[in-house]
Amino acid sequence: MINPSANGWIEKFFNTYYSLNSSYSSNEQAFYCRTRATGFIYGHVIFLDVSEKLSTKDWTSEEISKVALLNTLHGIYQLTKKNDSSSDFISCALNFYNEMHPKGFSFFQKILPTESKATQLEKIIDSRVQTNDNIISKNFSHIITNALLFIDVLAFHHFLLHKELTKGYIQKLEETIVGIVAISLKIKSKKTQYDDLLIKLFEISIRYTKFSEIKITDINAIDFSFLKTSFEKFYLLDLASMAIWSDGKMETAEFDFLNALGKTFQIEKPFILDSLNEIDDFIQQNKASIPYFNYSNPIKHFYDQASQNVITLITRNKKRLQKELLESKDLVKLLALSTTRDLDKEEKKKVKKQLLDICKTVPSLTIFLLPGGSLLLPLLIKFIPHLFSSAFNANLD
Template sequence: MNPSATGWIKKHFPTFKETIVNPNYSENNFYIKLQQTGFTYANSVTTLSQNNQDTLKLTLEEKTKVNLFDTLGYLFFLKNPNATQEDYLQELLFFYEEVEIKNTSFFKFPSILKANLYDKAEKVLQQRIQLNENIFQRNFSNLITNALLFLDALAFLHYLTYKTGTPAYIKNLEAVICRVILAAFQQKTEKSHYEELILKLIQSSLRYNKLTDINYNLSKTCFKSIIHSLEKNYLLDIACIAIYSDERLANKELEFLAQLGTYLNLPERRIQTAVTQMQLFVAQHKPEIVYFDYSNALQHFYKNTNRMVRVLIIRNKRRLIKEISDSRELMLLLHKSTQQELSITEKEKVKTQLLDICKTIPSLAIFILPGGSILLPLLIKFIPQLLPTAFNENLQDN
């Protein structure tokens, strides 16, 4: 199942029903499993339905998309156990149509109106997980994933339960979450570059509120509307990951979490468990957590672009090999490039011929878009590694 290709939802449904619906998780057990994927920490390192037999390595964006779909689906079938998959998709579309604010509707594109139910749902989920930036801006920034996606799940649960008042609910809850995060930042005696990145992440994720004041404390926040266990668990997890930016927990910060627990009417052992689980998650997955990697912006851009290009090439390996093998001159130039610098004329030939090949493979269309030529050096870098061993030997014999 490829979450970036059309038709992925229909193909994913059997796995979804087997792993998410059939076990009949309690809400608490489901949340713990979702927490372990990293979704509630804003960094999905795996998915709820992924297993060791999966051969396709998913990107961060794809994992996030699948987790969002699975989470919304779990909540829907929890409320509607006898419903069909089409019922779920229809309700999902109704929900997003209701909560979207003016001028940002998922249904503003005429093509979505003409699509079938599955295509509409895929487009909605894809647009939901993307930040409001184009692909180059998104990779250049440190804002790779949306920090507040679990808010969608909580709003969907409210929508399924009450069928009314969902926009007001999501606006209020978003404001509470942001104030808790900002209050967590106030506990730090030394501010780091990390906090700046998280603030940008929050600002880019907000859909109903704007940050006008970054100086908040818990006493300024109204928690009366936070009554569901999922709401409380999520607020606590968000506070934990925000306050742990320097991978240390000072006494003042622990006192802050205890105070938050008091406002949320959570027992002390629940706070301790949340802290332990968060520390364990960071220890196990730190290299994969985007906001712990805030090196030079250009390095970050290269790293994420490098990963994106590698995924594209691996998924189109067979067709690439066939197309390149049919072009003897390109084969020779690629081989030569591994041993010495190509001349300007030779580089231009490689560029032209590779772009011609990309035109024949839809998934590689990004390379022929305006600005796509900046990715060509990465394309050239990875291709020789994927060609058969005989690639170099045959050329050397000639």
């Protein structure tokens, strides 16, 4: 088992689980279809395509996306370079991200020269998956996971083919994606609540382009000349299918648009139909777990996301937290009392102080010490009784 939020997870991943089984022996379409099946293309990973079964139980969506991004980057490296060396891949990936974001860029300031290459890559991947600056805005997001992480994979593939990252490549790619999605939404005869959510999802995912600044209304107005690989074209077609599917219906104009896009990309019709079937099957099977389709209102969404994060933290640190709580008898007594009556101002202040002291001793719980983290303390208090209900019952007695 690995913990993608702790140092050393990349080395453990390659030592224990490795990457795709001989992915470089497959052709580009086969590799892309395998990646799409995991949900990575759609921004919602449901499993990891690795040689040894890897359970993601109790992982956050960000942690799953981090491992999925690493695995897909490594897979594209194997496919392109015909080299399955993890150390060579890590060095190459670092060179790529250094070129994408030259020295002095924000998340490179966090990297220390004495750190191993694997540790440096861990920090970069963590920054690529993050879409928000703090715990509050993160939990208010419509979807925490970056929906366009495959852009990193396309840019890495471009880097491997050309031995450099052509200036403006990523921005052109984002502008093309935004243009295609905008047209896909425009040709709908009936708009739904999901259309606005889809736009917001792309807005928090793109990094170099302003969605509102793209005013493309016709496919002929988009410059596709810089697209050279089948990966790029497959991805753009799938994003168009994703945008069109958001209302669960396929109109004649929408199907004609996909066919026109496929013709422009010289993609055969069976793949276009496969793209539509894949997105339909994926959403039908996983709709209940995709935040995009279950967004209600910001307050409820914040509570649901925050609750899940707190449960994950408690589960991972159950034994350590139990030990620390049992050593703080006054705190346990106050928490037990809070289940039968409201604590007064001084009691609440004491609970908060002692809980934060405990959070300092458990590394994974330092999230509660961050700005805004104290707002999650009531959730922590709510789930603590489940750790050792007998102790609380004894106190109540």
